[in-house]
Amino acid sequence: MTPAYATFGEVAAERRIASAPLSHVSIELGHLYMEDFQAGPDRLREQFRQVAPWAETMRRSWQSRVPGGRARVSTCFLIDDYFSRFSTPAELVPMVLEAAAECDLTIDYLARESACAEADGVMLARLVEDRLVTDPPAGSDGSRPPVTETGWLCNGTRSPYSGAVQAMGSARRWEPPAQNAKRRHSIFVDVELWDTDSRGRTWSCPFLAAVWQLLRLGLIRNEGELPVRPKPRGASFPSEWDDLPAIVQLNPAAAPFSAYSTLSVLSSRFLPVELAVRTILSQVFVDAQVLGQVADRSGGEGIRLPDELVDRISYVFLGA
């Protein structure tokens, strides 16, 4: 609980924040793009074979931390239906499940990437974009609005615009960008959040991945409510992606979808994407009351979570 909101005695004046059921860890077993699908089921099986020991290690690690070994571990799998549409749920999902089962992996939840942009009528990506508080360069004293480039987010100060010509007509010398929290040398990161074309706005892969991490950490609320709740699977899978719920619960006995922490096991080609994700997440302001709920719950179990949400996210990057 943050005292900042607890200032009223009237019911209409009080904030009510739903709490999310939480596991100890949410393990992402994979992220399927069209190119992976086109490479055939063997590629998928190979991925799962590589992922399995890491998932098991994480499960054991939590079992050893929790009294009685009763660790709540849920697994999830993300399918891209946002940047390209391929196959159908009816055809693809059973194939994924079969490949996972061959490697002794259970996929508890299946999510669609487009759900990170909009799910059940809630514009999740917009909600997160509205909660960006930009990392201020030195000299930001509040007198002017933060300097932003529409649709981009960086971790420092950009190079001055190189096309500018100074008054005397000489071209301006290049100046380096700078990271705000640099330790002597900078690692400057500038992330494209979205672009637009005739069809409107398209969110970037890192931005949707940042939303995905926030969903898995149970930290997004819309008007105090959980924006997405997993729906149980039907007898069969639909033939259209839009007919598949945003998050499907495949395993009825699964631990909750959201968790105190997350692990993503990924191919190392996703390393730049995840750097971008962390650059975004470092600038997302999560509701203090929601953070307080999670801290209270984990504290009640004797688990101390890191204050900074990027520290709740772990990765394993696998070679090609």
Next chain:
Amino acid sequence: MLVMGEVRTGLLQNSGEIPESLCQSVLGLLSGERVRVSRRPIVYAVSPDQLTGVDCRLASASQARVRGVGTVLSRASVTGGRVLQGSSHIQVVRSESDHRLSWSHYLARPGVVEVFGKIRVPDLSEGFAESARNDCLDLGSVSERFMDAVQASPFLDRKAPFRSARTRLRWVAESGPTGSGGAESGPTGSGGAESGPTGSGGAESGRAGGGARTPEGTGIRFTLGRDQVRTLRLVLPGGFSPGIVDFCEDLALHDWLLTTLLVIVEKARVGTASRAEVTAKLAPAVDHLLHLWMPAARLDDAFAPFWETLERRPGFSRQWHSLVERVRDQVAINTLALLRETGGW
């Protein structure tokens, strides 16, 4: 504890007061977040909290270079559907690091600004309250921007019924000598109301406000500065509580009401202009302001003694009620005059 803030107060740019139902649209500065509305004893609506990142100098009386990094917590509110406030504040704490950390560290501490090196509270509080430097932390501009965002709402007609100025209240709250930083005791917790700020009449007003502290370490000093600038210095036992911000906003609201009513009465030229003219000039006050006076309406009881002190000196309510009576008398006299003219009396 060292908390600093600045509240800007002004008239909502709309011809009439806005209904409660419109507050959600006007103050909904953050998608997916409801505006909170309190209905008793006066309709008060407040926007979701907003954060702004800063990394800059903090003003210091000794001109020392003090760098702070963190986030400013701001909100906008509308009282009685009529008065708009933008309010921002920070808690100043010492950084445990000697260099700037990753931004996620600061975002995990909303409304906290971390200062590198030792914090000299009197130096920073004096510096902030009196600062005229323009390269230091500027909470007023942050508050102003959120006000502007509200005024730009398409739901407002931007036809204010009368002209009025925005007032600025810059405030600093610090722990008294006995303040242990614990949050259990309110401002009067240690000594009770008897020995609290009311005990020694700690309020001072006027350009050279002197201020006073009780032995228990609570005190309040309100200074009316030039233009529309006011400063408020508070000394409290205990640590930060959101009630401090509420109190400062409440004081700023009532100071604005008083300031604005004074200007309206002055411009009415009572005794010089014709009765009809005077009444016409006073009408907006009757329509839009007189019912809004409700000091300490939603405040934590712990802050009531501060209001009581201010009621004694400078006597906010005394001045307000005297002005209100004057306005009503003028309207009554004019009514009588009109009745006599029409032969109805």
